[in-house]
Amino acid sequence: LLSRSIANWLLRRRQLSPFGACVNRRGGASAALLTDESAPERHSLDRHVGLLYRPEEADWQAVTRHFCRPELVRLFDTLGQRALMVRRPALEIGERLAGHAGDGRPCLRFVLYGRRGSGKSLQMGHVAAACRRRGWLLVTVHNAHLWMRHSRELHESAHRPGMFDTAGYGCIWLRHFYAMNQEILPGLRVTKELSWNAKESTPAGSSWKEVIDYALARPRYSCAAVQFLIDEIKLGSVPMPTLVCFEVANCLWWHRSGIKNDAIRRTPLQGEEPPWRADITAKQLTLLDAFKQLLDSDWNNGAAVMSVSPQGALFDRLREWMPRKLLGDEGFAYLDPFVPVYVEPYGPAEMSNMLNWYTESGWLTSEAAATDAGRAELAFLSDGNAGELLRIAGEWVTC
Known part of the structure; x- marks a missing residue:
């Protein structure tokens, strides 16, 4: 997992980071890295892997929501916002289909x-x-x-x-x-x-x-x-x-x-x-x-x-x-x-960015989740599995 110092350095030098262009809703080490490119056909392997993006309403209603688990759709409805991660398997298939x-x-x-x-x-x-x-x-x-x-x-x-x-x-x-x-x-x-x-x-x-x-x-x-x-x-x-x-x-x-x-x-x-x-x-x-x-x-x-x-x-x-x-x-x-x-489990950068978004959106409210030890425990318990992380994060109530 990325330490706080490395995360802060990435946020300060994001123009040089491997994540490419991104926008931040809040400052600090817990700010999630989001891309400003919402069109999925424009995502690329060299600029967007590991970033979160907000699907456009037309794409969400017509296509994307049908591929989401019901608990994920309910989460988005509860939070009033949506964010999906750009990952390598989809981009590799998309590049092959484009040709x-x-x-x-x-x-x-x-x-x-x-x-x-x-x-x-x-x-x-x-x-x-x-x-x-x-x-x-x-x-x-x-x-x-x-x-x-x-x-x-x-x-x-x-x-x-x-x-x-x-x-x-x-x-x-x-x-x-x-x-x-x-x-x-x-x-x-x-x-x-x-x-x-x-x-x-x-x-x-x-x-x-x-x-x-x-x-x-x-x-x-x-x-x-x-x-x-x-x-x-x-x-x-x-x-x-x-x-x-x-x-x-x-x-x-x-x-x-x-x-x-x-x-x-x-x-x-x-x-x-x-x-x-x-x-x-x-x-x-x-x-x-x-x-x-x-x-x-x-x-x-x-x-x-x-x-x-x-x-x-x-x-x-x-x-x-x-x-x-x-x-x-x-x-x-x-x-x-x-x-x-x-489709492999979340890597360290993907896990860190996903936890940042859960914290920022209010889904992960426990103070322990903001510490390095708490995040290491979440990564261990979920084993990098996206579905398990969603479930476990919802059980970490404020303490």
Whole structure:
């Protein structure tokens, strides 16, 4: 950790410091280092790593808040201000994507990994906000692992025999997709006729907004609408690059779930009493299978950024955090080749700056946290983990 003397020297000589241009809300050793650059696509590895930035309201409402943990969103609402840290994993992915757009090569895939609470989702949100400002089409999926635990209007699919639609989750995702891309969706057109049933269809040339409105008015076809839109992306009919963000992607290769189907019977186990209801796997849910197709590399002009986490692991892998263990043989083979990106714990400078902001904003009020010994204890207890630091800092009350 930086001592008080080193921190004071950095504040006095910030024009020569590796943090680059920054602004300070308060003087003294506890002043957090913030960059005056709020546009995520302009952050660079040589000037902004370790700094805090304030996301613009439009970026926050449309993209970034969906990648934040609920307790972090509540913290920002309580404090009345927001500050996120610029970190190396997001900038490295962003630089690679800036040179990949429009080159016609197959989908480039990144897998973010690290211990739970390390900030994988926030890094993905930083990349998504930067791509949105560059004019990319965003396809983001959050909390898909919960879809495997709770059914939402489950029924057999009319378009894919033997599979099941979750109409409620399909409608939720379509509303989210429209809110995130509402500026560009009216200009996108479907290239083929979409047949919903024997009597109703959407002609070729209709806008994507019409497809979404039809599915929201008739929730039974929401999962089919998602599949139609994904088919259009893979066909290359979208003029701009597409970024796919999938949190907890390892849930796509679950071999069982908490969703039961009385229509499917299985061989009973020894000594088991009926009914013998079979689990519905991820392969049988049309919504998850549709997004899984976007994680393949058989389409161009786009990229996929995924994360793997114990949140989406089966019970025998809850303590794992490496991609190979969480994805399993089938998932790892499906995504290979991909670029693994490790989200490491906070370094000394990042930890010091984060503690400065917690103190300055009033979230960390204990006098002990202002001492070197107190900060060393916070760093030790959290082990540099962003989620643990947030939790522990809230428990350090004034004493």
